[in-house]
Amino acid sequence: KWQYPPFGGVLNKGRIYGRGASDCKGLLTSQLIAMRLLKENDIKLKEGLVLASGADEEHGGRYGFGWLAEHHPNLITAKYAINEGGGTALKAAGTSTYMLGVGEKGRLQVEISIRGTSAHASMPWQGENALFVLGQVVKRIQDYEAERDVSLEFFKYLSNLAIEDDPTVGNIDEIIAGFESENQHMATMLKAQSRMTVTPTIVHGGIKSNSIPESINLTCDVRTLPDQNQNYLEQELDKILEGIEGVDYKIDYMAVPNSSSYETSFIDILKNVTEKVVDRSGLQWVPAVCTGFTDSRFTRDLGVETYGFV
Known part of the structure; x- marks a missing residue:
């Protein structure tokens, strides 16, 4: 239940409370600040940079990115794109492993x-x-x-989550059961990725x-x-x-289900920048498929390698 008026935008102890403050106004604000910093510091980029934001993603995106993809694809076409749908740090065996969104379920x-x-x-x-x-x-x-289905690339990297068994359709439920009592988030993610x-x-x-x-x-x-x-x-x-x-x-x-390649130079950039930001080396990574859907499906359909990492 709401502790603050849903449309109030209440500021309390450094946090803003209201509908969409986390998903996805917080993300958009950070992106705008990044663009402003680039401009204010006169940083010259080797490639172009576009910030595009659609207002109806939660309602299917058909009149935002869907419309842009159909009528003005040139405005949102690039070699790479980064969007919501990943970037979560999972705790397993005392370490953190970052989820990098490479696709979405249909x-x-x-x-x-x-x-x-x-x-x-x-x-x-x-x-x-x-x-x-x-x-x-x-x-x-x-x-x-x-x-049961363990064909996603995600399952090739379970060792990065301190899971020793090679997943199969026969043992995936047993692997999930091992997390049920101590790591519900991990169990839920494994279940969603496998069926x-x-x-x-x-x-x-x-x-x-x-x-x-x-x-x-x-x-x-x-x-x-x-x-x-x-x-x-x-x-x-x-x-x-x-x-x-x-x-x-x-x-x-x-x-429609969609995905991008995990083996690209842009992935290496994301990994390197993240290590600098958190001031840690040797971070573990796992390519994941988002259980929801975002506007990434429209850019992927245009041939843009799109990643969820914010």
């Missing part, structure tokens, strides 16, 4: 339609209550065991309290790994809903 919205037959609630046997079918659907999703997720989020249905609902709509949030396309999702949804009559679904692709 984000899809699945609308599941459930059909029944309306009747008066005083004589429910005369209808088919779509809510009972909804219960079956939700239980199927709850019991769904997503296929697709299907999560019910919104239910719409019914028109009157004394009427059997004849239709229910269930909205699900789905996050896919880079090698899982829409055909794969359809196959998994068909398995989940198999045998339940009166159920259909449609899929809306909000964000």
Whole structure:
């Protein structure tokens, strides 16, 4: 719950509290300060530098970076780009390992339609209550065991997180279980990187309290790994809903899975600069796929090697 008015922008003990102060006005402020310092100190750059900021990233980015990518791609095209979606320092075995975002899971919205037959609630046997079918659907999703996948480049670097076992689809859950009690953040990250997720989020249905609902709509949030396309999702949804009559679904692709190469000269620059900033050498690094999505998918689609590290 809010301890300060969400739109207040309250300053207390050196911190600003309000909607978006952390995600992502803090980042934008630091970027603006960096640009100002470059200008004030008359630092000459070998390449061009563009600061681009879209206001609707949290709502899908279609009218910000999506519009720029479609109508003015030249304004946001470069060899490299840096964005949010990484830079977190994970604690493992007494040391810090930095996460460098090289990709993002896909984000899809699945609308599941459930059909029944309306009747008066005083004589429910005369209808088919779509809510009972909804219960079956939700239980199927709850019991769904997503296929385990350790193909991400992230899993090649688990030794940097003090994980000795080579991850496989057979042992990844055991590795995760080893972190559950002492490092929940690590366990959550490993789980998200190793499977697709299907999560019910919104239910719409019914028109009157004394009427059997004849239709229910269930909205699900789905996050896919880079090698899982829409055909794969359809196959998994068909398995989940198999045998339940009166159920259909449609899929809306909000964000396609995307990634950039981890082996570039820009990555070396990021590592070197970070070591200077934190005044430490020999830092450990792990390439990670962000479980959410950002505007990076638009620049990657333009051929820009884009990294999440702020």
